[in-house]
Amino acid sequence: MLMLALRRRVVWLVLLSVALAIGCRRVEPLPPEALQDLDSLAQFAQAFNDDADEHRLLVLLSPT
Amino acid sequence: MLAAYPDRDVRVHVVWFNMVRTDARDRWPRDEIVDDRATHYWDEDKAVGRALASREELAGWRPVAWDVWLLYPPGVTWGDDAPLPAARGRTIIGTREELDAAIRDVPATTPAARLPAAPTVATTRPRAPHSDLASTLNSGPTRIPLALTVRGRP
Numbered sequence: 152m153l154m155l156a157l158r159r160r161v162v163w164l165v166l167l168s169v170a171l172a173i174g175c176r177r178v179e180p181l182p183p184e185a186l187q188d189l190d191s192l193a194q195f196a197q198a199f200n201d202d203a204d205e206h207r208l209l210v211l212l213s214p215t
Numbered sequence: 216m217l218a219a220y221p222d223r224d225v226r227v228h229v230v231w232f233n234m235v236r237t238d239a240r241d242r243w244p245r246d247e248i249v250d251d252r253a254t255h256y257w258d259e260d261k262a263v264g265r266a267l268a269s270r271e272e273l274a275g276w277r278p279v280a281w282d283v284w285l286l287y288p289p290g291v292t293w294g295d296d297a298p299l300p301a302a303r304g305r306t307i308i309g310t311r312e313e314l315d316a317a318i319r320d321v322p323a324t325t326p327a328a329r330l331p332a333a334p335t336v337a338t339t340r341p342r343a344p345h346s347d348l349a350s351t352l353n354s355g356p357t358r359i360p361l362a363l364t365v366r367g368r369p
Contacts, residue, residue, distance in 0.1 A: 180245035192262040196293035202226040213234035
């Protein structure tokens with residue numbers, strides 16, 4: 152009985168470790184230069200229209 | 216969410232700008248929305264958000280469209296006015312199911328990728344608001360619940 156309980160704990164600890172390893176994986180950050188400055192709305196419109204043959208997802212966010 | 220649909224033929228334009236006091240260009244979270252299909256812009260003048268909110272149909276987003284997503288089908292172009300999307304949502308977290316459905320409905324680039332995407336299991340680990348956003352946009356089908364307990368432990 153004691154061994155069974157111990158095995159269960161070991162299994163749970165292994166599962167917990169795997170879950171933490173997956174959950175804590177980090178995405179490689181983009182380089183700072185990947186953020187392009189928009190000088191005008193026309194500049195963005197041009198970029199938007201350059202991809203007019205595809206679906207486009209537009210997301211507007213603030214950093215914090 | 217984008218990671219859950221790696222073969223969807225969609226270009227992603229992510230426009231960042233200041234909206235609250237703590238915002239700043241150098242606080243751009245570089246590890247959010249990391250995807251080859253995404254291009255990131257810094258819009259100091261909030262021009263894109265203002266242009267969208269100037270549309271009568273999007274008046275509820277005035278004065279600046281923020282924390283929103285919009286999906287446009289092929290063929291739509293940006294002219295004198297901001298174009299109206301086929302689907303949209305605000306806030307991103309609050310409309311993530313609609314956003315997920317919208318991306319899922321975009322055709323895949325290869326026939327194999329047209330198979331249904333695996334269901335996403337949301338993490339139950341407490342997260343900061345921006346982590347929620349990262350989870351919404353970057354989460355893939357392999358996420359698993361983290362709220363495990365060890366039997367017999369307090």
